[in-house]
Amino acid sequence: MALRDIRPTVRRRASRVSSYVVFLAILAVLVSLADWENLSKNFLRADVAATMFPMVWRAAFNTLWYTAASFVAGTILGTVFALMKMSKGPLKWFAVAYIELFRGLPAMLTILLMAFAIPIAFSSFKIPSTISALVALSLVSSAYTAEIIRSGIEAVAKGQREAARSLGMTHMQTTMSVILPQAFRIVIPPLTNELVLLLKDTSLFFAVGATKFSKELLQFGRDAGTTNANFTPYMVVAVFYLVITIPLTWLVSKLEKKMAVKK
Amino acid sequence: MSETTSRARLHPRDTPDPNAPPIQVIDLHKFFGEHHVLKGIDLTVEKKQVVCVIGPSGSGKSTLLRSINLLEWPSGGKVYIEGIDVQDPDVNLDRIRTRIGMVFQSFNLFPHMNVLRNVTIAQEKVLGRSKEEAQQIAWDMLERVGLTDKASAHPSQLSGGQQQRVAIARSLSMNPDMMLFDEPTSALDPELVGEVLEVMRTLAQEGMTMMVVTHEMGFAREVGTRLIFMDDGQIVEEGNPREILANPQQPRTQAFLSKVL
């Protein structure tokens, strides 16, 4: 029987089944070849995991608060840059340059540069590397947030500004009380998405070092891994990240669906 | 006309002249790029007049209204509000806009605030009224438009007619000296048009100076004190609404009215 005689749905189902079979076969070969005993000795040791408690909670807390701090700072700064970019005149071009600069550089490079530059620039203040990294991440985040918020502002109905202005409200009053509150509502999904990305980016702080109490999750895991000469701490840290990010990601998709329905 | 103009010059700043006409437009032109939308409009609206503006789509009716409260900046000509040259750089435009109420076809209520807040926010922020005073006035205004029971509702929970009445209450709460309406009933289901026109009719009877762009010929005939027919950026014909609607003089007016009546 020639292939084209089979009905299309049947043919599609047949090809899907065969691709599953191939996939499973490859997986089976890999699984049987892997050295499971060694893997679990290196990655899944309960006693090593146990040594991480309770300090891992501290690291998780640090990760969360670094995320929150750079998110808040990034959103405030980002709002300012969004408004600047939408204005006319030299401020606009400053905002454009700023946004392009920080979106164009790898976050890691910005963090490293700040970690070197800030202590030199403000040497009399003894600024901890974590603070430098927080500043860097806030700057990076504000560049992305600025674009998100700008799209939100543009999505607010044009008549809203006109109605406010015709009531005699100033440009500033209109922006603060009428436009921004609506813009923020519109961009809640992409902003939450940015929060998830930021959470993962705090792991880049490991590059600048930290004290015992200021480590975030990844650095804590790395250090525990080195101390124990074992990879289990990475697995523990991975679980911590997922416990935070999966609910957040789920929340984003729920919010996106809700917003889509509203439109 | 020149007398009013010179009087306006004596009051170059924000002080309204109580004797000047509420609205005076002299040789107003507006370009959008190459597109010549207003081609020399001359218009004086006296106190307590209800001027209805009709005309085909794209003739510049909205642009005229929007130029009067400076949502659009004139490309040429003059706009005086209560004797004040609104293009004078020394003039505070926000203060002038406070005295001109504007009602839009699409209501433009603030969707993130309840009805009461919609009516109080500009009173507090612009006029500096206390919260209590603003709310008191808001209740009075909502009573005028018959919507006190919706004070805590959000705009999305209201019908179009109710939303438009809130928008009118919101404008009135600023104690404007005049009101501009840009097709206030065009977005409404037919059965909701009446309630909005009723509010506007009452307002006119109370002596509010009004300029109304509308397709409601009945309203223009019964409430309007003057009718303007615009076409292609010009005022083609104007006068008593009953006379024009019954007996239009210009061929373009005749052609338009034969289509809509």
Ligand SMILES: Nc1ncnc2c1ncn2[C@@H]1O[C@H](COP(=O)(O)OP(=O)(O)OP(=O)(O)O)[C@@H](O)[C@H]1O
């Ligand atoms: N912001 C703008 N930019 C460019 N062109 C514009 C703008 N606003 C209006 N126009 C054009 O100016 C012309 C007049 O528009 P306007 O809205 O004043 O007409 P209108 O008489 O109110 O019509 P309608 O009955 O459809 O509301 C139209 O051709 C329109 O496309």
Ligand SMILES: [Mg+2]
């Ligand atoms: Mg219009």
